[in-house]
Amino acid sequence: MLTTSDVAKVYDTILSIPGMNETVKIELRIARKNVLLLNQVIELGLAAKEDEKSPGLLSSVPPDSLQELKALSEDCLQKAGLTELSEKLSTLGNAK
Known part of the structure; x- marks a missing residue:
């Protein structure tokens, strides 16, 4: 079985393959x-990345890549016309 450190090294290796950027x-x-x-x-x-509790791919990803992923997510919501609905659903989820 791979340790958390081994998994992080594998992910880091995959992310550094030429052409991945x-x-x-x-x-x-x-x-x-x-x-x-x-x-x-x-x-x-x-x-989960902010909590730093979950090992794996996200622990090896640079912060700027995570920002790009967040921007992609927000862009998809905007293009689908779901930004406002998503915000309202989030406030419902946070009210628990």
Whole structure:
């Protein structure tokens, strides 16, 4: 079984492969419900990174890459016209 340190080294190696910083164009057609789910998954992953409790890929990712991921998530919400709905759902979730 791999240790947390070993997993971090593997992820770091994968992220440093030549060409991994190149921009790619992805045409994506996705249902609005899946845009909301994708946004939620990204937010939960970023929240776990802030807690520093979960080892894995996010522990090896530089902060600027995480910001790009957050921006991508917000861009998807905006293009789907779901920004306001997502904010309202977040406030409902935080009211617990």
